[in-house]
Amino acid sequence: MQKVKEETMRFMRGKYHLDEVLGKYYENDCLRFRQGKKTIVSIILHEDHYDFQVIFGKAEREKFEEQRSGFPQFIVDIYDKAHTYHDGKWMLIRVDNMEALEAVKKLILIKKKPNRKPFPKENAVYGKCGHRCDLCIHFSGGTISEEFRKELEERLTRVYDNSDWSMRCSGCGTPGCHTELCDQLKCAKEKGYAACVSCKQYPCSKATVGYAELGAKSILADDVTWAILPYVPYQYGN
The missing domain is CATH 3.90.1150 (Aspartate Aminotransferase, domain 1)
Known part of the structure; x- marks a missing residue:
């Protein structure tokens, strides 16, 4: 189930x-x-x-x-x-x-035919977990404007009922990365892998940050786009 x-x-x-x-x-x-x-x-x-x-x-x-x-x-x-x-x-x-x-x-x-348009990948930045860093509110190494980051904060707050999105990460393997806080990569390291995407069990429930299943909560379609799918394996991945 x-x-x-x-x-x-x-x-x-x-x-x-x-x-x-x-x-x-x-x-x-x-x-x-x-x-x-x-x-x-x-x-x-x-x-x-x-x-x-x-x-x-x-x-x-x-x-x-x-x-x-x-x-x-x-x-x-x-x-x-x-x-x-x-x-x-x-x-x-x-x-x-x-x-x-x-x-x-x-x-x-x-x-109904699928109506979600593929997300552009031209400037994609991927983490070792397989997620899109460039779509993540915490990512500081991309081109997310502060105006758009504020919009992301509003969407994420509506979805997750959390108001603190101040943590910043410059990406896996960079001086400003926060992979030591990443439960996914901790799991991968315990299994002998350098990245989640190298694991034979990927994607697993641990590889999804945020919602791994439907919840009893109303969510707008655009909030799903920006607050959930960037953290779901193979949705905005390569």
């Missing part, structure tokens, strides 16, 4: 530029991924599983019918048994393993 949580976070935030709106589904927390007022998918958060609520309109049902042979039987059964209302066919799918998640990801791709 931990893999499911991490991959759900990487997929939904890495593929889609959507606001995350926290609500309730009966007694459980529910994140609705929205573009404007349109909900693309809702994820009901449980400790031991996620419930994905996907609603297919007429055009999406036609696409599914074209692809149904490529879905696992349990997805086909859920689709066939789901009731069709005036606004579409409502499906609720329990996900607690990677096979189920991969099938649901295909459903979401039918619902």
Whole structure:
């Protein structure tokens, strides 16, 4: 289930530029991924599983019918048994393993094509952890203006409820680096590696700074862009 949580976070935030709106589904927390007022998918958060609520309109049902042979039987059964209302066919799918998640990801791709644009890499600076130093609020060796750093502080504070972002680092291996404070590199060193990206287990949950899974919190799409994804392996990486 931990893999499911991490991959759900990487997929939904890495593929889609959507606001995350926290609500309730009966007694459980529910994140609705929205573009404007349109909900693309809702994820009901449980400790031991996620419930994905996907609603297919007429055009999406036609696409599914074209692809149904490529879905696992349990997805086909859920689709066939789901009731069709005036606004579409409502499906609720329990996900607690990677096979189920991969099938649901295909459903979401039918619902909406990925809309997150690749981040420019021309001036990218990478740390030993694989993260983008040049997108990090702490990085002092780049071209982040103080005006933009202030905007980053506001975004990071909204996401992490922390107001102190004063620490500065000039990058791995430089005189002003702070790798001695980095839990990721401490882990890599204990395993005999000079960098996280050299480890056979990379990326792992330790390699993600910040959110490694979806939380019960509303987050704006642009805040995900600047406050979460720079610290997620293979999102803004090389």
